[in-house]
Amino acid sequence: MTTLITxxxxxxxxxxxxxxxxxxxxxxxxxxxxxxxxxxxLAAIERHRKIRAGKGFETIEKYTGLHEIRLPEKCHIxxxxxxxxxxxEMFRNEDICDPTERIMPGIRHLQKYAETLIIVTNNVxxxxxxxxxxxxxxxxxxxxxxxxxxxxxxxVIECVYGVPVILKGRxxx
Amino acid sequence: xxxxxxGAFQGKxxxxxxxxxxxxxxxxxxxxxxxxxxxxxxxxxxxxxxxKRMLADYIDPLGFTAGLNCEIVIMNEIGGGxxxxxxxxxxxxxxxxxxxxxxxxxxxxxxxVCCGIATMIKGEQA
Numbered sequence: 001m002t003t004l005i006t007x008x009x010x011x012x013x014x015x016x017x018x019x020x021x022x023x024x025x026x027x028x029x030x031x032x033x034x035x036x037x038x039x040x041x042l043a044a045i046e047r048h049r050k051i052r053a054g055k056g057f058e059t060i061e062k063y064t065g066l067h068e069i070r071l072p073e074k075c076h077i078x079x080x081x082x083x084x085x086x087x088x089e090m091f092r093n094e095d096i097c098d099p100t101e102r103i104m105p106g107i108r109h110l111q112k113y114a115e116t117l118i119i120v121t122n123n124v125x126x127x128x129x130x131x132x133x134x135x136x137x138x139x140x141x142x143x144x145x146x147x148x149x150x151x152x153x154x155x156v157i158e159c160v161y162g163v164p165v166i167l168k169g170r171x172x173x
Numbered sequence: 174x175x176x177x178x179x180g181a182f183q184g185k186x187x188x189x190x191x192x193x194x195x196x197x198x199x200x201x202x203x204x205x206x207x208x209x210x211x212x213x214x215x216x217x218x219x220x221x222x223x224x225k226r227m228l229a230d231y232i233d234p235l236g237f238t239a240g241l242n243c244e245i246v247i248m249n250e251i252g253g254g255x256x257x258x259x260x261x262x263x264x265x266x267x268x269x270x271x272x273x274x275x276x277x278x279x280x281x282x283x284x285x286v287c288c289g290i291a292t293m294i295k296g297e298q299a
Binding site for chain 1: 250
């Protein structure tokens, strides 16, 4: 079963995602896509580590190329988060590439092994600001990625200040 | 407590005035009223702007939010965009998100207003 969790910044998405895996038996893998560069990224990573501590997750740091991860059968995966993954794939080389071409096969690869797959993404398109062409391209790519991922997910939940709003599927929390 | 959220200019305040029979004088504006007035105000609007002012005054917005005694808090959703370049804007966005989670957790009811239409996303219909 695949569940996509979207929402704005700091709205409780991770907390909800981890809660969904609370009662899972078997191996729980946390795929971290944020690159540990800069003070604030390190602080965010540390904060998430603390929240996760004692919940039995094995952490896999993978910034690009999800399809390359070797996975055990019937595991439970939390992928966090799509916004970092998208930027990492898109701006990996000098030439900006379409991140969906690498990420979508990556997600299908995770789905093949995971009994439960929770994907945390981000809504980045609601601030009404026009940015540089690169950033606008990123917002567009995130929109497409989220739409495509929602299409192959059983559940889609939007988190609003910690309140889960079901957009697709049945209540699963 | 009841929390009302949604994007900017979606009709949140009009919804509150109609639904809960309030007038403008019952509503303290988080953007410009004294922060000390907020704690016991009947209704606060623009609470996200109050968070911004707390940060400027070195007041902990999370502790402040946990101590609010209001009936109704109106607060914009501001997190749905690109990470701001300015550090203070990033901090505001982060603290607003966390303060909003505290409010939503404390609230018996949370409404989200979009295009003037309010949807209850937490709580039981009366």
